[in-house]
Amino acid sequence: EVQLVESGGGVVRPGGSLRLSCAASGFTFDDYGMSWVRQAPGKGLEWVSGINWNGGSTGYADSVKGRFTISRDNAKNSLYLQMNSLRAEDTALYHCARELPAAPGAFDIWGQGTMVTVSS
Amino acid sequence: QSVLTQPPSVSGAPGQRVTISCTGSSSNIGAGYDVHWYQQLPGTAPKLLIYGNSNRPSGVPDRFSGSKSGTSASLAISGLQAEDEADYYCQSYDSSLSGPYVFGTGTKVTVL
Numbered sequence: 001e002v003q004l005v006e007s008g009g010g011v012v013r014p015g016g017s018l019r020l021s022c023a024a025s026g027f028t029f030d031d032y033g034m035s036w037v038r039q040a041p042g043k044g045l046e047w048v049s050g051i052n053w054n055g056g057s058t059g060y061a062d063s064v065k066g067r068f069t070i071s072r073d074n075a076k077n078s079l080y081l082q083m084n085s086l087r088a089e090d091t092a093l094y095h096c097a098r099e100l101p102a103a104p105g106a107f108d109i110w111g112q113g114t115m116v117t118v119s120s
Numbered sequence: 121q122s123v124l125t126q127p128p129s130v131s132g133a134p135g136q137r138v139t140i141s142c143t144g145s146s147s148n149i150g151a152g153y154d155v156h157w158y159q160q161l162p163g164t165a166p167k168l169l170i171y172g173n174s175n176r177p178s179g180v181p182d183r184f185s186g187s188k189s190g191t192s193a194s195l196a197i198s199g200l201q202a203e204d205e206a207d208y209y210c211q212s213y214d215s216s217l218s219g220p221y222v223f224g225t226g227t228k229v230t231v232l
Contacts, residue, residue, distance in 0.1 A: 047219060105213050
């Protein structure tokens with residue numbers, strides 16, 4: 001079964017750090033670009049960051065640029081998001097998502113998400 | 121503030137046809153970039169419904185169809201069913217943003 005499972009979320013104080021992980025299974029991980037997409041409580045979807053198949057190209061939303069770093073370890077079939085200098089507005093459910101090779105930017109497989117709460 | 125605008129809500133009776141618009145600009149949809157659509161049922165992760173403007177992934181009923189024209193795109197749901205009650209999001213690429221992918225504001229579909 002094709003699956004993405006996120007972990008690493010939790011409660012952190014403003015200015016703190018967290019590292020999210022996404023474990024992939026059921027497909028050849030290094031054939032795909034991957035992204036992180038978040039959803040604040042009661043709000044819409046926001047693309048956060050993306051990485052190509054070998055980690056050679058990355059992109060970030062303006063709202064997280066300079067604070068978040070995306071990476072991947074193809075040997076471990078894993079995607080990561082290092083989040084530093086966290087703010088209250090970063091509170092959200094963070095999903096990892098697989099990008100459809102035939103349609104860049106289309107995410108065909110999603111994890112259930114891991115919740116990040118930034119609060120003092 | 122998203123650069124892709126959708127109506128907050130649309131509604132229809134079972135069996136009816138509803139459409140959801142996604143209005144962009146010359147830096148995204150109008151520049152020729154593809155539009156994708158997602159369905160998000162309550163409490164679940166989004167599901168890809170349409171990719172590349174009008175293509176359905178395997179398993180998506182043909183009641184769902186997508187189109188694009190100019191700076192806008194549309195998702196149509198024909199033969200509306202109770203299980204179609206969900207939030208729907210469009211998505212595209214925007215050349216004016218440093219992070220290229222952008223989602224629409226989202227539309228809640230209610231089946232009356």
